[in-house]
Amino acid sequence: MIALWSTSIGKKAVMAVTGFILTGFVVAHMLGNLKIFQGEEKFNSYAVWLREVGSPALGHQQFLWVLRLILLAAVALHIGAAVQLTRMSYAARPVRYRRTEAIHATYAARTMRWGGVILTLFVMYHILHFTFGAVGYAPGQYRPMSVYRNVVVGFSVWYVSAFYIVAMIALGLHLYHGVWSMFQTLGVNTVGADRFFFRTLATVTSLVVILGNISVPVGVLAGLVR
Amino acid sequence: MNLTLRVWRQKNAHARGRFVTYEARNVSPDMSFLEMLDVVNEELIGREQEPIAFEHDCREGICGACGFMINGIAHGPKRGTTVCQLHLRTFRDGDHLTLEPWRAKAFPVIKDLVVDRGAFDRIIQAGGFISAPAGAAPDANAILVPKEDVELAFDAAACIGCGACVAACPNASAMLFTAAKVSHLGLLPQGQPERNDRVRNMVAAMDREMFGGCTNMGECQAVCPKEITIAFIARLNHDLLAASFKGRKPPRTAASP
């Protein structure tokens, strides 16, 4: 395993596996978000349930913290490997071309690195915003565990919603290349039919995540979620 | 037809290079790109100037010696073609073309458009071979190989090692080259005994040469004159991951007579 990490392919495999975990989280998170359309009561009780999963075997928030630690580790490894690989790539071409032409690479593929940076910043903002209520609210507006209210109030500010929508498009692009890429890196798509399947899977995942998540701020702004 | 060329000129590995503009006048559309450069060079020699250095050998697209960037595309705009097989009819009269050498840390420029691709040789030396007892050539059908495997191995073996994949890759990665070489032996029965060591050693050699890491963009397959696809890169990844979970064999020592 250690020998594997020392190779460029090993680092990519780490990115693929952690990317897989994070994609799973993103999809689950998106499905959870959709519960907001079931109304205030259902949405708030979902938030309570998340903290009590596994009870009485597990204590308050125990399951949530295990999940958070796994995600945190995945993020750390994903970014760590990305930074190392990026530095390798920059070092591999010290003299740049006067002229280059992208023939095959998609916009999504070419923006993975900066897209990743944007997503990291977005996640920080997102946690400060909805988890801590530290940004985006007037003093006293944010009330812990009134998640439904907090979302509605938070997204009523149009530029906050706009920022979330842009971030979701960035996330979708990252997934469009990332989901396909992780199966390529793990070498499970060596024949034509599989390659088509994973390409489609990546497209669908990215579209579903974008549309599912955007529906929340759009719903708030359109007055569907009040 | 007439063309305007902006060519990278660099005296030697240590000199600083720069772009110099040349005119290719009255060249035939039926000429290959290299023949056109020959004409330009004749003219330069006539004026007692240093001709443009570029690599070439077979001029029929099978040796892998030639190659440079034409307007930012390795081997020029035509798919599945080396520059020696690229005809001027691909371009329009009066076109401006920028010619640059492959650019990668692992491929230092030797002169003008010529780069040192020794890094590829060292990747091959690390495992791109099979060990077999020498002697008379074995019967062609002594070992039966499934048709699909043969076809696939042949697709990979078509690699001529020109370096366009590295040149086109935004990361200057040598994954397509290494993938082709690892796959073509890994797919055949003769390649099995050394399969795990081969992939580990060749990937290690590739990383040592300071090539970048692949981000699955696919630029390499778009410029490969032999149209080798990145499905082979998936195969390489698969082989390396599989090999990493198997133990290393103890080194073999030659039996003393």
Ligand code: FES
């Ligand atoms: S000169 Fe041999 S491939 Fe172009």
